Amino acid sequence: MINKKTIRDIDVRGKRVLVRVDFNVPLDKKGNIEDDYRIRATLPTIEYLIKEGAKTILISHLGRPKGVDDSLRMNPIAKRLSELLGKEVFKLDDCIGDGVEAFVKNMREGDVVLLENVRFHPEEEKNDAEFAKKLASLAEIFVNDAFGAAHRAHASTHGVAKYLPAVAGFLMEKEIKFLSTVRDNPQKPYFIILGGAKISDKITMIENLLDKVDIFLIGGGMANTFLKALGGSLGNSLCENDKLELARELLKKAEEKKVKVLLPTDLKIAEKPEAKEVKVVPSREVPEGYAAFDIGPKTVELFKGEIKSAKTIFWNGPLGMFEKEPFDEGTNEIAKFVASLSDVTSVAGGGDTASALKKAGVDEKFTHVSTGGGASLEFMEGRTLPGIEVLLDK
Ligand code: ADP
Ligand code: MG
Numbered sequence: 001m002i003n004k005k006t007i008r009d010i011d012v013r014g015k016r017v018l019v020r021v022d023f024n025v026p027l028d029k030k031g032n033i034e035d036d037y038r039i040r041a042t043l044p045t046i047e048y049l050i051k052e053g054a055k056t057i058l059i060s061h062l063g064r065p066k067g068v069d070d071s072l073r074m075n076p077i078a079k080r081l082s083e084l085l086g087k088e089v090f091k092l093d094d095c096i097g098d099g100v101e102a103f104v105k106n107m108r109e110g111d112v113v114l115l116e117n118v119r120f121h122p123e124e125e126k127n128d129a130e131f132a133k134k135l136a137s138l139a140e141i142f143v144n145d146a147f148g149a150a151h152r153a154h155a156s157t158h159g160v161a162k163y164l165p166a167v168a169g170f171l172m173e174k175e176i177k178f179l180s181t182v183r184d185n186p187q188k189p190y191f192i193i194l195g196g197a198k199i200s201d202k203i204t205m206i207e208n209l210l211d212k213v214d215i216f217l218i219g220g221g222m223a224n225t226f227l228k229a230l231g232g233s234l235g236n237s238l239c240e241n242d243k244l245e246l247a248r249e250l251l252k253k254a255e256e257k258k259v260k261v262l263l264p265t266d267l268k269i270a271e272k273p274e275a276k277e278v279k280v281v282p283s284r285e286v287p288e289g290y291a292a293f294d295i296g297p298k299t300v301e302l303f304k305g306e307i308k309s310a311k312t313i314f315w316n317g318p319l320g321m322f323e324k325e326p327f328d329e330g331t332n333e334i335a336k337f338v339a340s341l342s343d344v345t346s347v348a349g350g351g352d353t354a355s356a357l358k359k360a361g362v363d364e365k366f367t368h369v370s371t372g373g374g375a376s377l378e379f380m381e382g383r384t385l386p387g388i389e390v391l392l393d394k
Pocket of ligand 2: 350351352
């Protein structure tokens with residue numbers, strides 16, 4: 001249960017409902033959708049609104065346009081959504097203005113329209129009140145289903161809620177439910193798998209989690225900084241030399257709180273990510289000229305041996321440079337192992353983590369893979385997300 005009202009708590013029949021979705025999907029160079037996970041994740045909300053006889057007006061951003069940008073129009077997304085719903089989805093060329101107003105006035109119950117990329121208007125990111133009012137004037141109810149954009153106070157995620165009754169969609173509800181359960185009430189033992197590029201991006205999250213977690217398993221670029229802080233030689237590995245003291249402090253705090261921290265015992269190294277020659281070395285003995293791009297096989301076994309007793313797992317950050325073979329192996333192996341466990345709540349957050357789990361083919365076997373990158377991390381840090389805060393309390 002979440003403490004915000006959802007679309008179940010409000011009468012939507014016959015009403016014009018403005019739904020902020022996160023259709024910020026990856027596009028290839030030709031503008032085709034590479035991954036429609038974020039579109040599929042909003043289907044429960046849209047299908048519910050159709051079934052309940054609402055007039056559904058969808059709005060999203062896509063990419064980072066500076067003004068109108070034909071390569072970032074929402075047309076391919078409207079087409080894909082229409083295929084997924086098995087129903088016509090109208091698409092307009094703007095998100096405010098006379099044409100849009102005229103269209104929404106004539107909508108029938110069950111109709112779905114997708115407005116144009118909201119970031120074509122610079123007022124969106126400025127959370128401009130006039131712009132938010134114009135968006136609000138299109139509808140009678142506001143639904144926020146864009147968890148991935150909830151950490152931004154923009155006009156379509158935050159400002160608009162001042163002028164309309166605002167509730168959560170089903171995706172938003174699901175994200176809050178799973179992420180808050182692992183954040184606030186994890187079943188023990190609670191494991192965190194932490195990787196990714198940098199400690200500095202995630203210090204607050206690590207500190208916040210120290211009070212709740214039983215074991216940290218650390219890999220990826222993040223582990224290098226910890227290993228170096230403990231006196232290891234890391235060669236040319238990605239390492240934050242100005243964070244060594246901080247890494248030592250985090251380890252000390254963990255020890256005081258009786259939180260176990262496991263670092264890699266071996267690493268997969270190469271001169272460059274593209275190099276043909278890949279070696280495995282003990283984790284504190286990376287030779288000059290080499291860099292660690294993945295955890296080694298002994299570390300994979302060590303991590304598996306620990307993870308098998310977990311009841312809750314939260315994973316953020318790939319354990320190596322998963323975009324480049326063979327440095328995806330550590331991440332893939334651990335991902336498959338977590339996915340194979342029964343009786344464990346497995347939740348993952350982070351943009352690259354979600355791609356890595358998808359690449360490993362196990363994203364659907366996790367209890368929950370967040371659609372939010374930055375938003376899921378800020379949520380786990382315990383910060384208030386503006387796009388959630390403005391929704392009506394239960
Ligand atoms: P998320 O988006 O899930 O929060 P991050 O953005 O923190 O994750 O980290 C993902 C990035 O970290 C990936 O681009 C990956 O290649 C990189 N990375 C992980 N391990 C290493 C490493 N050992 N060396 C260099 N880059 C790494
Ligand atoms: Mg990232």
